[in-house]
Amino acid sequence: MRLGICSYAVPWSIGWDGWSPPEPFEPESLLDLALELGAEVVQFCDNLPIDGWVDADPERLERLAERASGAGVALEVGARGLRQETLRRCIRAAQRLGSRFVRIVADEGDYRPDLPQLERDLGAVRPLFEDAGLALALENHDRFLAQDLALLMEASGGWLKACFDTANSLGCLQGPTEALEPLLPHVASLHLKDVRARRLPHGLGFLVEGAPAGKGAAMLERVFRRVAEACPEATAVLEQWVPKGPDWRTTAETEIEWLREGWRTVSAWRAPLAAGPSQP
Numbered sequence: 001m002r003l004g005i006c007s008y009a010v011p012w013s014i015g016w017d018g019w020s021p022p023e024p025f026e027p028e029s030l031l032d033l034a035l036e037l038g039a040e041v042v043q044f045c046d047n048l049p050i051d052g053w054v055d056a057d058p059e060r061l062e063r064l065a066e067r068a069s070g071a072g073v074a075l076e077v078g079a080r081g082l083r084q085e086t087l088r089r090c091i092r093a094a095q096r097l098g099s100r101f102v103r104i105v106a107d108e109g110d111y112r113p114d115l116p117q118l119e120r121d122l123g124a125v126r127p128l129f130e131d132a133g134l135a136l137a138l139e140n141h142d143r144f145l146a147q148d149l150a151l152l153m154e155a156s157g158g159w160l161k162a163c164f165d166t167a168n169s170l171g172c173l174q175g176p177t178e179a180l181e182p183l184l185p186h187v188a189s190l191h192l193k194d195v196r197a198r199r200l201p202h203g204l205g206f207l208v209e210g211a212p213a214g215k216g217a218a219m220l221e222r223v224f225r226r227v228a229e230a231c232p233e234a235t236a237v238l239e240q241w242v243p244k245g246p247d248w249r250t251t252a253e254t255e256i257e258w259l260r261e262g263w264r265t266v267s268a269w270r271a272p273l274a275a276g277p278s279q280p
């Protein structure tokens with residue numbers, strides 16, 4: 001299983017609505033970081049999209065693809081929502097980059113479909129992916145039980161896959177290993193995100209917050225090994241929820257420190273898998 005990083009590994013360094021760092025990461029910056037770490041995969045999600053380059057700056061996309069290819073790094077494309085215009089661009093970008101799937105989070109702005117609407121809307125975009133020979137890797141994202149998403153994938157004939165995030169199903173009170181099992185046969189992409197939970201001082205509830213990979217309670221190593229054994233063609237990328245610090249620079253520095261620490265941890269899990277079975 002190839003290991004890499006996702007644009008959500010450094011969201012503070014990239015920025016989002018209402019938060020803009022002085023020198024935000026560009027896609028090339030994320031590739032630089034991946035090469036420094038020794039990553040084999042970089043996944044560009046909706047917080048650092050590259051699908052728009054297909055029409056607006058194809059030369060830039062070509063340069064990024066050639067540089068990654070020369071370094072042996074696979075590039076993957078992600079987006080948010082199910083708008084056909086966006087998905088068509090993502091498919092074209094994925095084809096150019098050689099990605100087997102497009103990672104998608106369904107919710108976008110006011111678009112928050114219930115399960116029947118999600119099923120209908122996925123059916124509407126199915127021909128786009130089947131014609132292109134690509135999968136849509138749907139991320140478990142907060143609201144849907146893993147069992148319900150798995151039913152959609154089982155009925156899809158193979159074009160609908162899972163992007164499994166180790167923390168997102170906490171939004172519907174499913175832990176990482178519980179959420180993984182129904183989705184395991186369908187996993188194309190694994191988001192390794194560690195978290196810890198602590199009870200609030202007044203005792204009425206818990207706060208879930210990020211932790212460096214391997215230092216939280218998301219059972220990352222168990223999930224990683226389970227997916228690596230069952231879905232060796234899947235790719236795994238690190239993500240992070242780094243708490244906001246006193247200022248941008250401190251937060252961004254912590255984000256990079258966590259990523260380097262987490263990368264060392266997860267790389268150590270991967271080493272025996274990459275070596276293969278021992279010889280008699």
